Amino acid sequence: MTRRRWRTAALAVATAVVLLAGAALLLAALWPGQHTALAGFWRRDVAWQAMQTRGTWRVGLDPSFPPFEALDAGGAPAGYDVDLARQLAAQWGLQVEIVAIGFDSLLDALRAAKIDAIVSAYPYDPRLTRDVSFSQPYFDAGLQLAVRSGEPLPALDALAGRRVAVEWGSEGDMVGRQWQHDGVAVTLVPFETPQAAVAALLAGAEVDTLLVDSTSLRQAQADGAALTVGPQVTSNPYVIVVPQRAFELLQQTNAGLETLHANGALQRLEEQWFGQHSPKDGATQ
16 A cells, blocks of 8 residues: 555544544434443443353462462362452352463463453552553552560661561562661571571571561461561552453452451451461561
């Protein structure tokens, strides 16, 4: 196609778009009741309608992050997120269809409509809000300070001189380095895993304070670690991810989470999968 023909074709397309837009505005003005119908058409939630037709909610998760999601002895998905998905689906009268996918491929599967949602301890990421929609948080895995049980928990403004165990390269490591950059005289002692950092704190030889994520702390307490844990230092909310235009699914998901929070179901899930120790606000075990 020559450049002139291409410009002519482009002009024709642009004209058609303008005419269609004008017709829609005229229709809305002459028949106001049709405006709602048109808006409803453009806001139609294909994912939600497909779920109702199938009778199932296809949930993508990576079963390699216990206790949120893993495979049990029989090879079936189990964990906090699996139970959460089932409880939400039960509110909608649907069954859950778990689709096991590697974490890095979850978004691609959602965009390709291979799944209806991601329920996989997925952190909220504001950079993705143009591509997908996020539910309200249902769990916060932010950083927390901890010390051995019976020892005083230092305040954030009284950390000078402390030897702080962190997971090497983690958010805790970065936050600790920022503290040092800001002039706080803390000594960071990095470990390969958060479990190793917890073990070092309990041993009491190398470190006297711990800075790791809430999930690792709750797991440690469930395994019997005697810790005093402080309030969160940072926030890392886990959310449910749905397609960008899944308006009804997002609304139903948020409403379902609010119900589970109000009736105590979310707290019971935490106690089931982490034990009854809740390392918040200086809780001790």
